Amino acid sequence: MARPREFDEDTVLEAATQRFWTNGYEATSMRDLADRTGMTTPSLYNAFGDKRAIYRLVLDRYVRRALESCSAIFGDDDPPLRALERYFDALIEETRADALQKGCFVVNTALEVAPHDADFRDLVTNVFGRIEKYMRDCIVRGQSDGTIRTKLPAADLARLFLGATLGIRVLARTSAERELLTGVVRPLFALLRTK
Amino acid sequence: MARPREFDEDTVLEAATQRFWTNGYEATSMRDLADRTGMTTPSLYNAFGDKRAIYRLVLDRYVRRALESCSAIFGDDDPPLRALERYFDALIEETRADALQKGCFVVNTALEVAPHDADFRDLVTNVFGRIEKYMRDCIVRGQSDGTIRTKLPAADLARLFLGATLGIRVLARTSAERELLTGVVRPLFALLRTK
DNA sequence: TTCTTTTTATATCGATCGTCACAAAACGCG
DNA sequence: CGCGTTTTGTGACGATCGATATAAAAAGAA
Numbered sequence: 001m002a003r004p005r006e007f008d009e010d011t012v013l014e015a016a017t018q019r020f021w022t023n024g025y026e027a028t029s030m031r032d033l034a035d036r037t038g039m040t041t042p043s044l045y046n047a048f049g050d051k052r053a054i055y056r057l058v059l060d061r062y063v064r065r066a067l068e069s070c071s072a073i074f075g076d077d078d079p080p081l082r083a084l085e086r087y088f089d090a091l092i093e094e095t096r097a098d099a100l101q102k103g104c105f106v107v108n109t110a111l112e113v114a115p116h117d118a119d120f121r122d123l124v125t126n127v128f129g130r131i132e133k134y135m136r137d138c139i140v141r142g143q144s145d146g147t148i149r150t151k152l153p154a155a156d157l158a159r160l161f162l163g164a165t166l167g168i169r170v171l172a173r174t175s176a177e178r179e180l181l182t183g184v185v186r187p188l189f190a191l192l193r194t195k
Numbered sequence: 196m197a198r199p200r201e202f203d204e205d206t207v208l209e210a211a212t213q214r215f216w217t218n219g220y221e222a223t224s225m226r227d228l229a230d231r232t233g234m235t236t237p238s239l240y241n242a243f244g245d246k247r248a249i250y251r252l253v254l255d256r257y258v259r260r261a262l263e264s265c266s267a268i269f270g271d272d273d274p275p276l277r278a279l280e281r282y283f284d285a286l287i288e289e290t291r292a293d294a295l296q297k298g299c300f301v302v303n304t305a306l307e308v309a310p311h312d313a314d315f316r317d318l319v320t321n322v323f324g325r326i327e328k329y330m331r332d333c334i335v336r337g338q339s340d341g342t343i344r345t346k347l348p349a350a351d352l353a354r355l356f357l358g359a360t361l362g363i364r365v366l367a368r369t370s371a372e373r374e375l376l377t378g379v380v381r382p383l384f385a386l387l388r389t390k
Numbered sequence: 391t392t393c394t395t396t397t398t399a400t401a402t403c404g405a406t407c408g409t410c411a412c413a414a415a416a417c418g419c420g
Numbered sequence: 421c422g423c424g425t426t427t428t429g430t431g432a433c434g435a436t437c438g439a440t441a442t443a444a445a446a447a448g449a450a
Contacts, residue, residue, distance in 0.1 A: 159378030163362030183354030
């Protein structure tokens with residue numbers, strides 16, 4: 001029907017993701033994206049739209065995968081406490097291996113873009129809400145089956161666990177020591193064990 | 196000796212602070228700063244140096260005041276638990292009143308600038324370390340006098356409290372509801388009360 | 391006054407920004 | 421084979437970026 005694309009969409013979007021993720025929105029130029037993806041800027045515009053649309057596209061793609069990862073952890077039939085352990089273990093391991101200090105793409109967006117862009121603020125709020133809900137449901141299950149002994153409201157515990165997650169994501173951008181991150185998490189699990 | 200300055204340094208630095216704080220480093224231009232401060236760009240360069248130097252100057256100024264505020268809270272002779280309450284009450288109240296969703300200038304810097312600028316990363320790490328130390332010393336005092344009953348290591352509790360602080364600062368950039376912020380904090384104090 | 395020093399405002403530098411016209415190139419379809 | 425459609429690369433648009441050269445203006449010192 002027409003001239004075929006010469007690029008692999010997934011490869012290009014992944015390269016664009018990495019660039020936006022590490023450098024942020026403002027510090028990434030369309031020419032940066034062109035260089036990293038091997039495309040020209042007109043091809044980028046033709047294929048995906050303008051800079052903001054590309055950012056939204058790759059962020060949505062990132063969110064989809066991140067939430068799938070969350071779903072895999074919390075949707076598994078592991079005991080609730082085990083799921084939470086796996087969640088924070090993965091978070092800390094991801095941070096430890098994060099040589100470029102990318103942190104979390106959503107958290108980075110929350111700070112740089114969300115305050116002056118309602119669309120992205122809604123996206124970020126939605127993602128944070130989903131994580132909070134994963135936590136809450138997990139904690140409720142644990143309180144029901146007795147493996148989580150604290151009687152504190154699951155809603156507040158979920159809020160704290162979300163807050164701790166975001167805090168760790170901030171520290172991840174500053175090359176924090178692993179001991180600091182594990183120290184944030186240890187009292188959380190002590191809290192779940194208390195009566 | 197020479198022509199006197201026509202601007203008030205403190206007023207100018209405060210205006211520059213507000214601009215960098217709300218918009219970030221990359222999204223703020225020297226012309227933005229000139230407009231907001233009422234100066235011309237050559238006058239800014241002559242008085243304070245280049246863009247990065249101005250950012251550093253106003254960030255240092257912000258940090259000085261923020262740490263003074265911390266010192267006032269934790270250096271007071273209030274009981275340790277009361278100091279921690281005052282700290283988080285002030286944090287939540289500041290966030291509630293933060294119509295422009297500025298969040299914390301240091302946290303914003305941690306995410307936007309620190310990953311690719313060692314000087315600012317060191318500054319951020321230092322500030323986080325000081326806050327952590329305020330928390331730790333306060334918790335140790337509370338554990339000594341028996342007002343904080345938990346036997347969990349003060350070092351880890353301080354790390355969690357720092358992490359929660361940073362998490363709240365992230366949420367502050369996304370116009371989060373007050374109930375979410377108070378929910379993050381409530382289990383922290385429940386944790387301090389547990390034996 | 392004249393000289394020195396610093397701040398001021400005008401005007402602009404080259405570089406880079408996001409974006410796009412344009413036409414050649416590469417396909418399926420008739 | 422053209423024909424229509426989409427992608428491609430070249431080149432460049434006006435706007436804005438960080439930073440300055442330049443000189444007039446404003447003070448104290450001589």
